[in-house]
Amino acid sequence: CTKQLTQIPDTSKVLSNFFTTESESEEYVNATYAALQSQGLYGQYQPCISEIPSDNTWDQVPANDNGWAGQLDLFSTIPSNGILSRNWQDAYVAIQRANVVLHRIDAITYQNDSIKTARVGAMEFIRALMYFNLVRTYGDVPLVTKETTDPNAYFGQGRTAAEEVYTQVIKDLQDAMVRLPLKADKAGGIRRSAAQALLGKVYLTRGRYQDAVAVLQDVVTSGQHSLMATTDKVFALNNENNAEIIFVVQYASGVNGATEGSALQQQFSPSGFESGAKGHNLPNLSLYRLYSSADTRKGIYVDTTKQGVPYCKKYVANPANLSDGGSDYVVLRYADVLLMLAEAHNELGNSAGALDNLNQVRKRAGLSNFENTSKQALDAEIALERQLELIGEGHRWFDLLRKGNAVQVMNDWFTAQSVNIRIDKHHLLMPVPQDQVNTDPAILQNEGY
Template identity: 50%
Template sequence: MKNKYVGRWVMMLILPCLLAACSENVLDLVPVTQRTVTNFYNNESQINAGVNGAYGLLQRQGQYGSGLIVLGEIPSDNTYSEVPANDGGNYGQLDLFSTIALNTVVNSAWTHTYRGIQQCNVILNRIEPVMMDETIKNHRRGEMLFLRALSYFNLVRVFGDVPLVINETTNVNEYFGQGRTPRAEVYRQILSDLAESVALLPPNADRQARATLGAALALQGKVLLTLRQYDEAIVVLNQVLSLGYRLLPDPEDVFDPSNKNNQEMIFSVQFASGVNGNTEGSLAFQLFSPSGSVGGAKGHNLPTREMYELYSQQDLRRQAYVGLRNNGVVFTRKFRQTSNDPVDGGSNVAVLRYPDVLLMLAECYNEAPNRNPARVAELLDQVRFRAGLTSPTNTTDQSTLREAISLERRLEFVGEGHRWFDLIRTDRAIEVMNAYFSRTPGFQNIRINANHLVQPIPQSQINADPATLQNTGYN
């Protein structure tokens, strides 16, 4: 299903700005002046420029510039917004569960993700008749299918039902009045795209940091896990184990900016400092630094002190992933200062990491009809032992293993945008968050219910097309 607002952004993308000026952080794009999409994408060079554009759109603020990270983390018990009023209160609303349909973080996530989807659709629509090596053509198609699947997976987890657009949009009038597509149908399309991308993508990318077979399989496994198709997810995720990824021996090296795209990173969004007049960096370091620590620091997505205390003294991640200021404020070390300009951060954003695959597999083996507790413990301990924890997991109890997996995911992925979706996937969000609010000063009057498990549809979307209905509980 499609709608006018999506179409409106599509029409913007048809203009020349798509390949040059409409994104603040687009790497490796070919300058385009008066050409439109109709006259473009006629040869391999132009296709590659369009593919670069699709990757570049992942850097937008509403996607992995910051929006998708905070939407998957701040609503949880992992992180918070230090000064809720900063940036117009838009991040604070996510923290306090007072989000409104005019929230700019929510609006940017919707808008920027659909821009990326349209770019994928354009390439998929235009690539077939282009004369180029068939193997490379298949790789490019696989990349676009992967990015489209990732984009819809993000949208459906944040908003629930969303408009499903899988064709290049050229006529806005075709999309008015279509409303939102049920999430079950969106998930079917996601799995279809991923199945096709698995068949097309190579184990090793022909260009650095591009989507590969491993990325498609890891995302496919995450989607199947989310849908509780545990046996199917086990088959898929086990294939990733044979592709050469590994846990780095020292957690300190995982997010070192000088060690980007290491063997633990299955897929990450690329940022770079000092490139193109400091326009290719990320705002994440500044946004996620405690107030007063660097110029313009916003204090968003800071790990809670409670989260910090979950690390044992021997856990190497306690210093590798987080830090503690003299005033007791915890900060993330997953986004580091790489230049004198704090808004020009060079840290990549991890989307899929190898420990995620290990812990997803552990969860599947624990929840599958034919449980395998020994395998659960083995996978869990690979992550724990790398972190310097020496005591092996010694239980077969399903509930105890659930808690152990949940804890390990918190310790491993804090600040990366996983925790809120983990709580929703395991049906624990309401229980865990209301208990957290009850014991946390400043939050004790907050209670959430099922309506809070999705964000509001942006008001601009509803204004553009009244057929798009708001999520329950939001005005």
């Protein structure tokens, strides 16, 4: 009878006898990718955090859903905001999964060693992506790079200086760049260009323009990527994982009982536009008006409802099940790389390099070449082109933070829009989620919250 006291569940796997084979290792890798789909990350909240505060998008119904998205829009974010709480938690879930794989995969024999190496690179990429987002959103964040054996060990750890987090991000991406293959073994898997493009973005953020140019240029010369000929091909459902795509979080409709779809279209469509539409992250009318009539992105990337409310068309809902859309969420793509290259070249005084990259994107949108070589004019034009090309992809707020002009740009914009909001420096960081401060007082709150 005594052996009855040891019961192993029939329908759940147990960590103590898991992660022993290549297929189980692969399952953990898949779950680490899957962590990116979660609501707190690219499933909904990451795009909210990195775009709603900016002048690109707004929350049409700020009071809805506890006012969380509305607070981001109106700069009235309070520490108990649920978007931030989930975002923080889900980011660390993804990081921990990557840590588990990185810790355990050494002991696993893969039939093909290059696949195993690629997995290590992919996990480093995901970990770096998460920390890069965290550090840009919250500033200092706790840095954990090992598998958790005792969750209590983290009480009292507190937040790690942003500098140190960046060091880890750069190291992970440099390592990943070496380990990742040129082409992924699975559709949409993480490959070398993803690490390069992300590292380029990190360098740009850190003001290391020379390094940024070098690593971004590697993406260009890799021969793996190109712009789609026309804008309607970039986000087309039947053209996913095309040559312009560098890294996406993938979704699919109607798979496994509608558990692999995205609710982004439903969340980010004007209220009443379709069933369940929440209107949480809509392009501003002011931005919509910046698309010239010649711009082929107008009507493809953004459009307006019959009532004249602009919305983003990059995410397509599934008409049979509106929260089960099949559109991938684009994290990195070639147009972004070209615009980052343009920005880096311009910062280094290389207007020719800047114009070349910028005009590739303009040309594809059906616009004439930009020819002004003044650094200031180019800077403004590149920033604008990023707004128009990357609308709805969660870049603008981080772009403003990177350029260091967020306070100025936003206050000017509020004035122009007759909106009675003014921001200051403390708004550049989000508050640390209150539940983290509550759990461990060693996690200190950001200034001003």
